[in-house]
Amino acid sequence: MYHLKFLVLFCIIPGIYLWSADSYWSKYSSEGINYNSDDSENGMWSDDGSPYLPDSSWGKSCSGCTCQYKQSSLEKLGTCTNSMSVIGLTIPDNITAKTFPVTATSINFLGCTFTHISEDSFSNITGLTTLTICKSGLTFMPDVSKSQITTLNLIDNSITLDSKYKGTLPDTIEYLALTNNKIYWLPSGFINGSNLRLVSLGGNEFVNFPAASLGEIPNIMYFGIESNQLIQISSNHLLPLNTSTFVHLNLSNNAIQYVQRGALNKMQNLKILELHGNSISQIPKGVFEDLKELIHLDLHHNKLEKLTSESFIDLEKLIEFRLHSQSPAMTTILFDSMINIGKALKYLFISQNGLTHLPHQVFMEANFTELIELYADNNLIKNVTELGESGYGIKLRPTYLRKKKQLVAFSTTPNIVKLYLHNNLIEMVNNTDFCELQVLQLLNLRGNRLNETHIQEDGFKCLPVLNYLDLGSNHNMQYVPVALTTHEKLPSIQTLYLDSNMISVLPSETFTNVSTLVSLYLQSNRIIAVENNTFPEQLRTLYLYNNRIVAVEDGAFPYEVNTM
Known part of the structure; x- marks a missing residue:
């Protein structure tokens, strides 16, 4: 017998989360990046809303x-x-x-x-x-x-200087924070001091890098000149920053189009390089080469449509690499664009571009065994295991054909824990697509073109520790795929998203045998009825709001489940 139950519309209004700089960069504490609260409060912050604010x-x-x-x-x-x-x-x-x-x-x-x-x-x-x-x-x-x-x-005043200014800084200075003023010029040698640790010139009106203003700064650690109007960076600009203590250069949110070959590797101890939000459209060979200590490279929001041969060479300690959100969108990554950068790489961001394939052509050239998070969402990817021909070019078509036969997708990236593929054009999940990823815990396939017939029955069976799977907002998914209905097919799943599809019915025992499932999201479908014995006993949270439910059978929900 069916009885109507009330379902609660549960709404969360997201807040704004701010991180202090020392908290944000603490992820590299094991690499010797140990910022403190004084660093955060005295100029070391980003004014673009992300990732950290004062x-x-x-x-x-x-x-x-x-x-x-x-x-x-x-x-x-x-x-x-x-x-x-x-x-x-x-x-x-x-x-x-x-x-x-x-x-x-x-x-x-x-x-x-x-x-x-x-x-x-x-x-x-x-x-x-x-x-x-x-x-x-x-x-x-x-x-x-x-x-x-x-x-x-x-910080945050209206300071400007002209050639009449004759002031100097005492040698005792450790923090110089001039962020968000109207400064376009500083006197020769003004930035000087044997104790100077942090300099922040962000959010001013510099058109040229103030190289002449840099004096003797042997203990400089951080130099930020983000959100100005810089157009180019040359070797001479950065020479004063070649010290044993200098680890962090922030050049983000300028108008930089050109970085001279050899300019960056003058700073042999550089660990963090922020170049996002500029106008870099090409990377000549030698610009990002032999930065032996670099652990973080951010180039997102530039104009890199194509990564050409030998764009990045010998970045052996690189941990996080951000290439997402290029404008115009990045469409091509050549197979030899990243040479010897995979030894330490843990986080790779190629999201929000125009890529039609995952960069298997790069992964095939080396072992990326440290890679644990891959962000490839918001692209044009249709097939996650296919090798893209554009990664080789017309002249190397024979190489492409040979490599295509050799490819075992994800075999050189076996330790990925989180894989973000949402908002692509993926049309099929085959039984063996992800089987090389034996430690995968999170898989986001939201917003693709999958439905119940395009996910093979054992599509996730070979993922022994997968505990988070998002299949929401897919293409015309009217029924729950068989691949999601038993413990054998989803051996460790805890959180499953199937919201915002077109699912209309939940037959008895649909999820009953998914014995590890704790949270299930089915909101915003077309469900009209919930039959008895549909959900597993251990289920604790079930989202069903914004459906068309008119009948719920007695005993449909486990005793302790929270319906929302």
């Missing part, structure tokens, strides 16, 4: 001065002590050289508005170690040459 959740406060108020507004800053901080307030006083004691050590203005501030306000404070003026409309570079400053943080 914390600017400031309130309103005044401390370290007498701070006289009238109602809720600051009426007078008053007499200040050696350590003071004002947050989110308008400063009514005229800030001059007499405002702060010469013994002051820490001065902080965050999100303030100055009525007036003199350019010599900080010039005589010899004991000053920290000066932070952020998002406060400051228009000039403070003179701190007589101080003992270690941290100069002037």
Whole structure:
């Protein structure tokens, strides 16, 4: 007998998640990348919304001065002590050289508005170690040459300099954060200091790389000049960064079209290179060659339609490689475009391009046994095991035909744990397609052209530890594929997505014998009835909202399942 049950529409509104820079890059701690919270707070962040942002959740406060108020507004800053901080307030006083004691050590203005501030306000404070003026409309570079400053943080102001500026930085400086100002020029040798650890010039108006502004910086670790207007990078630009301590160069979100051959490998200890969001359309041989310590290379959102021969050579320690989201879309990866880069590679991103095949032509040239995550979603891939002829070109057609016969898909990438293939044009899953991936745990095939007849009965049987499978939003899938209906066919599955298809019926015992299944997503189908004994006893979460259910048989749901 059937009874109507109420099904709950469960809605989650996603929040905005922000990571501090030290948290984001901690994934490379074993490779010697050990950023701290001071690094995050003093200029080392990205302003494009991803992947990391600074914390600017400031309130309103005044401390370290007498701070006289009238109602809720600051009426007078008053007499200040050696350590003071004002947050989110308008400063009514005229800030001059007499405002702060010469013994002051820490001065902080965050999100303030100055009525007036003199350019010599900080010039005589010899004991000053920290000066932070952020998002406060400051228009000039403070003179701190007589101080003992270690941290100069002037993020989010309107600072500009011209040839009249004669100031210098003391040798004590460790952090120079000038992000998001209006700076287009810095004096010769201005960026100087034996203790300087981090320099951030992002979000300014540099058209040319400020090579002449770089002095002696033997302990520099990070240099960021992202989100400017740079067009090219030459060898001379980067010479001052060739130190034993320098590991991280951020050139992202500029207009870079050209990187001179040999420019990058002058930095022999470089580990992280961010070049995403530029206009690089081709990679001449030798640009990305012999970067022996490089572990992270990001080239996403450039204009790389084709990776030509020997584009990347001898990047033996590369762990993460991002080539996704090219515009125009990348359509071709030649078989010899990546030479000797697979020894340590764990994460490869080729998503959001125009690729018609997985890059088996590259994988066949070496062993990629460390690769654990492959992101190939949002392409034009139809067949996951086919070798693409475009990876060889017309002149090497005989080589292509020979390699095509030799190909055993995924045999040189056997340790992939997560494989993202969603939003492609995949039309078929054969019994042996993924059988070389014996440690695969996550497989995302969402948004392809699969249906119940295009997935062979044992399509996933050879994947002993697959616990997450997404087949949602596929092409005209009207019935649950047989490949998903027993423990033998899905021996370890825990989470299964079949939502947003055209499934209309759930016959008895459809999932009963899938003994490891815990979460099942069937929302947004055309299901009209749920028969008895359809789901396994251990199922704990079942999504069925946005269907056409008119009848549910008694005992259809396991006792402890949460229906949504």
